[in-house]
Amino acid sequence: MILHILTKAPDSSAATQMQQAIGEHDTVLLIEEAATAALDTSWAAWQQCQSRIFLLSEDLTSRGLAGIAANNELPTLEMQGFVALTEQYEKTVTWY
Amino acid sequence: MAPPDALLVVIRHAPHGSNWLREGLDAALVAAAFGQPVQLLFMGQGIMALLKEQSSGAPGQKATLPTIDMLEMYDIDKLWVAEGGLQSMNLSADSLVEGATLIADKEVPGLLHQHTKILNF
Amino acid sequence: MQYGLLVMGAPYSSPAPHSALRFAHALLSRGHQITGVFFYHDGVHNASSLMAPPQDELNLREAWAELNQQHAVQLDVCIAAALRRGLMSESEAQRHGKQSYNVAPPFELTGLGQLLELQQRADRLITFA
Numbered sequence: 098m099i100l101h102i103l104t105k106a107p108d109s110s111a112a113t114q115m116q117q118a119i120g121e122h123d124t125v126l127l128i129e130e131a132a133t134a135a136l137d138t139s140w141a142a143w144q145q146c147q148s149r150i151f152l153l154s155e156d157l158t159s160r161g162l163a164g165i166a167a168n169n170e171l172p173t174l175e176m177q178g179f180v181a182l183t184e185q186y187e188k189t190v191t192w193y
Numbered sequence: 194m195a196p197p198d199a200l201l202v203v204i205r206h207a208p209h210g211s212n213w214l215r216e217g218l219d220a221a222l223v224a225a226a227f228g229q230p231v232q233l234l235f236m237g238q239g240i241m242a243l244l245k246e247q248s249s250g251a252p253g254q255k256a257t258l259p260t261i262d263m264l265e266m267y268d269i270d271k272l273w274v275a276e277g278g279l280q281s282m283n284l285s286a287d288s289l290v291e292g293a294t295l296i297a298d299k300e301v302p303g304l305l306h307q308h309t310k311i312l313n314f
Numbered sequence: 315m316q317y318g319l320l321v322m323g324a325p326y327s328s329p330a331p332h333s334a335l336r337f338a339h340a341l342l343s344r345g346h347q348i349t350g351v352f353f354y355h356d357g358v359h360n361a362s363s364l365m366a367p368p369q370d371e372l373n374l375r376e377a378w379a380e381l382n383q384q385h386a387v388q389l390d391v392c393i394a395a396a397l398r399r400g401l402m403s404e405s406e407a408q409r410h411g412k413q414s415y416n417v418a419p420p421f422e423l424t425g426l427g428q429l430l431e432l433q434q435r436a437d438r439l440i441t442f443a
Binding site (some may be wrong): 102104106128130155176177178180182183184187189190191193 | 322323328329330333336337340341344346361372437438439440441442443
Binding site (some may be wrong): 213219229310 | 320354355395414424425427429430433434439441
C-alpha cells in the first residue's frame with residue numbers, strides 16, 4: 098500500500114500520472130496547489146479513491162478554500178494527520 | 194517481478210525542459226553503482242527521454258541519449274513505458290530505443306507495489 | 315520511527331521547503347526522529363547562507379539550521395546539483411577558483427549516495443517537491 102502525495106492542481110500532468118498509479122488500497126493526500134481540488138467535486142480522483150483521499154487543512158486555510166471544502170463535504174487532515182498517514186504507509190510517492 | 198529491495202525510479206520529465214530528467218537518471222545510476230537493483234518507469238513527457246532520434250542540438254545542450262545508452266552497463270535493463278502515455282503523445286513503440294518495454298496503464302499500480310523503494314522525478 | 319526527508323524545491327520559488335519544515339516539526343512532536351534531510355535538484359538553494367529575504371518572511375536557511383541545532387538533524391546537500399547551481403562550500407570555492415562561498419555548516423555537501431543510504435536507513439522517506 099502506498100500513500101500518494103499530490104502537490105499540483107488536479108488539471109496538472111502530475112495529477113493525471115498519479116491517478117494512473119493509484120492502486121486499489123492506496124491513499125491520497127492533497128497538499129500545496131492540490132488544495133484547489135476542493136473546488137472541483139467532479140474531479141475523477143474523488144470517486145476513484147472515495148474515503149481514501151484527504152486535503153491538508155492548513156493549505157486550504159491559507160488559500161481561502163477551507164469553507165468551500167467544508168461546504169463540499171470533502172475530508173481534511175491536519176499536519177498531525179499527515180504524519181499519522183505516513184506512519185501507516187510504508188511507501189510514499191510524491192507527484193509534483 | 195522486481196527483486197527484493199529493488200528501487201523504481203519514475204521519470205516524468207522530458208529532456209531539455211528542465212533538469213529533472215538528468216538528475217533522476219543520476220539517482221538511478223548511483224543506486225545501481227551501489228549494487229541496488231534498479232528499474233525505470235517512464236510516464237508522460239518522460240517517455241521523450243527514450244526517443245531514439247535524439248541527437249546533438251544547439252551547442253551547450255547536453256544530450257540525454259548517451260546516459261540512456263549507459264543504463265545497460267549499470268545492469269538497468271528494465272525500462273518500462275506506460276502505454277497510455279505513449280499513445281497520448283502520438284508516439285509509436287518503434288520510435289523508442291531498444292530495450293524499452295511497454296506496460297499497460299492498469300499494470301502501473303502493480304509495478305509500484307512490487308518495488309520496496311520508489312523515487313519520483 | 316526514523317524519517318528521511320528529500321527536499322527538491324527552491325525556497326521562495328516552491329512551497330516544498332516550507333511544507334517539509336512543517337512536516338518535520340509535526341513528526342518530531344509525535345515522537346519520531348529525523349535520520350536526515352537531503353537537498354536535491356533546486357532544493358539545494360535551501361542551503362544558501364546568502365539568502366536575504368525581507369524581515370516579514372521566514373528565512374528558510376535559518377529555519378533548517380535551527381532544526382539542526384534543536385534536534386541534531388543532518389542536512390545533506392547533493393554536491394553535483396549544488397555546484398552546477400552555484401552553491402559551494404569554502405573548500406569547493408577554493409578548488410574551483412571562486413571568490414566566495416555560500417554553503418557552510420550545518421549544511422554539508424555530499425554525494426548522491428547519501429540519499430540512497432538515507433532511503434535504506436530510514437523507515438520512511440518523504441519527498442517534498
